[in-house]
Amino acid sequence: MFKLIGKKIDSLLMQTGGAAEMIRSVLFWLGRSRFEWKQTVEQSVSIGVNSCGVTALTSLFTGMVLALQAGNTIGNIFGEPIFVGTIVSFSLIRELGPVLTGVVVSGRAGAAVTAHIGTMAVTEQLDALYTLGTNPTRYLVIPRLFAFLITMPVLTVFSNVFGVIGGYLVAAYALGVPGEVYFNDITTFMGVKDFMHGFIKSFIFAFMIATVCCYKGISTRGGAEGVGKATTGAVVTTIVLILVLDYFLTAILTAFGI
Amino acid sequence: MIEIIDLKKNFGPKQVLKDVNLNIEDGKITCILGGSGSGKSTLIKCLVRLIEASGGKILVDGKDVTKINSEVKLAAIRRHFGYLFQDGALFDSMTVGENVAFGLKYLTDVPPADYPKVVKEKLALVGLKDVEHLNPSELSGGMRKRVSLARVLAVNPKCILYDEPTTGLDPIMSDIISELILDLKHKLGVTSVVITHDMNSAFKIADKIAFLHEGRILMEGTPEEFRRTDNPYVKQFVSGSSHGPIQMKIMKD
Ligand SMILES: Nc1ncnc2c1ncn2[C@@H]1O[C@H](COP(=O)(O)OP(=O)(O)O)[C@@H](O)[C@H]1O
Ligand SMILES: [Mg+2]
Numbered sequence: 001m002f003k004l005i006g007k008k009i010d011s012l013l014m015q016t017g018g019a020a021e022m023i024r025s026v027l028f029w030l031g032r033s034r035f036e037w038k039q040t041v042e043q044s045v046s047i048g049v050n051s052c053g054v055t056a057l058t059s060l061f062t063g064m065v066l067a068l069q070a071g072n073t074i075g076n077i078f079g080e081p082i083f084v085g086t087i088v089s090f091s092l093i094r095e096l097g098p099v100l101t102g103v104v105v106s107g108r109a110g111a112a113v114t115a116h117i118g119t120m121a122v123t124e125q126l127d128a129l130y131t132l133g134t135n136p137t138r139y140l141v142i143p144r145l146f147a148f149l150i151t152m153p154v155l156t157v158f159s160n161v162f163g164v165i166g167g168y169l170v171a172a173y174a175l176g177v178p179g180e181v182y183f184n185d186i187t188t189f190m191g192v193k194d195f196m197h198g199f200i201k202s203f204i205f206a207f208m209i210a211t212v213c214c215y216k217g218i219s220t221r222g223g224a225e226g227v228g229k230a231t232t233g234a235v236v237t238t239i240v241l242i243l244v245l246d247y248f249l250t251a252i253l254t255a256f257g258i
Numbered sequence: 259m260i261e262i263i264d265l266k267k268n269f270g271p272k273q274v275l276k277d278v279n280l281n282i283e284d285g286k287i288t289c290i291l292g293g294s295g296s297g298k299s300t301l302i303k304c305l306v307r308l309i310e311a312s313g314g315k316i317l318v319d320g321k322d323v324t325k326i327n328s329e330v331k332l333a334a335i336r337r338h339f340g341y342l343f344q345d346g347a348l349f350d351s352m353t354v355g356e357n358v359a360f361g362l363k364y365l366t367d368v369p370p371a372d373y374p375k376v377v378k379e380k381l382a383l384v385g386l387k388d389v390e391h392l393n394p395s396e397l398s399g400g401m402r403k404r405v406s407l408a409r410v411l412a413v414n415p416k417c418i419l420y421d422e423p424t425t426g427l428d429p430i431m432s433d434i435i436s437e438l439i440l441d442l443k444h445k446l447g448v449t450s451v452v453i454t455h456d457m458n459s460a461f462k463i464a465d466k467i468a469f470l471h472e473g474r475i476l477m478e479g480t481p482e483e484f485r486r487t488d489n490p491y492v493k494q495f496v497s498g499s500s501h502g503p504i505q506m507k508i509m510k511d
Contacts, residue, residue, distance in 0.1 A: 029329075124344070127303070128349070131410075132360050132361035133364025
């Protein structure tokens, strides 16, 4: 039993070390090699296209359910549904927007990245990169890291917009809150710092997803089965880390008054 | 000239290479024979540091590649080598043409406008024509190997490492590949290291054969010496018999 836990911790430490080594290599090559624009743009487009539909759908319904819950609860206490817009937008922009987007992006784009790089690893294509004058860091990791850093904030804004629309639909048609009041509740109480709060989170999630998914891909061993394992491993790890990080980021950012 | 001195490699507790000593001469074809899992790929991957050796030295023109610790210097050493991977390792997200042109951008001064010309030329060198637009998944085994070889040739390496170039091919295609390796030696004067367990191919192309067994080079010599050897291990391997001193560990690993 202890042996098993020890083994798990050992492998966790080794993977963290491996990922750190990869980031060191990213920093090393960042200034020393030609930037792979084509790869970066292709990846950004692929991440965006892969994830925007699901992001929109999940955010829409999350906004809707938030409005419904808020409206009902507040209605029960105060007799009428007030501040629905405020509650929906605060929850979305500070928390759920980045978290939902992160979960969707890791399930769609992150998994695709791990599967792709993992397949390259088990078919010696990563080795081939070294022998043809480049390496996996330069050719694969850096473009993907930038692609995630660019697309995640954009997708998060996208998610916020759909969530707010979802909330509006429920507020206006199920709760009878006039649209004017709903949007007024949002603009009166939301500030730039709330946007910053969500924005910083989405950046950090993007960095984490790119790091975990690329590292899991690069360290894949053991044929097709290995690729499958690496991919599920990457998705589980990123989703757990998103939720854990989200708590600590909220704590830290609010401590700094953001 | 590549000198491999006391090379060791273990994966965890498993000693794959125990003490490998071998010289590879410029402009010659050196074949490395050995059974599956004997560490042949591991050996040549150590040469280009795709795998880190656990001990020993590898001198390339007098310089020990195992001691290089700068990634930039390592890249500079790697550019002397071309590596033909066992299953081709073609990038499956690219066409054949893009695959062959891949190294040009990083390792040569060829302007991008000339890439199609170079690609055509290198594909012709391996006997292929009008395949640029195909995807790697559309190629047969023999074609994959040849496209992969064209990709290696595009960057003009001084030394080509072939990992089982004829494995999995029919006898005729195997012979075509063997001819190609000989051809490249004569035309371009490249140094070749060929890993194989195809005896026909080895006897046909090798200037020198080395037999890797249980982590050591058991015998080293010309094809003629291998044909006439009394060494029971080598004899068994050359004749391809299941009876002899080499016992396959069927139950183990
Ligand atoms: N990355 C690795 N991790 C652990 N063991 C490995 C690794 N690569 C190769 N091996 C082991 O080393 C031995 C030699 O492998 P390899 O060099 O590929 O053999 P060959 O090319 O002669 O068939 C095999 O038993 C293999 O299981
Ligand atoms: Mg091999």
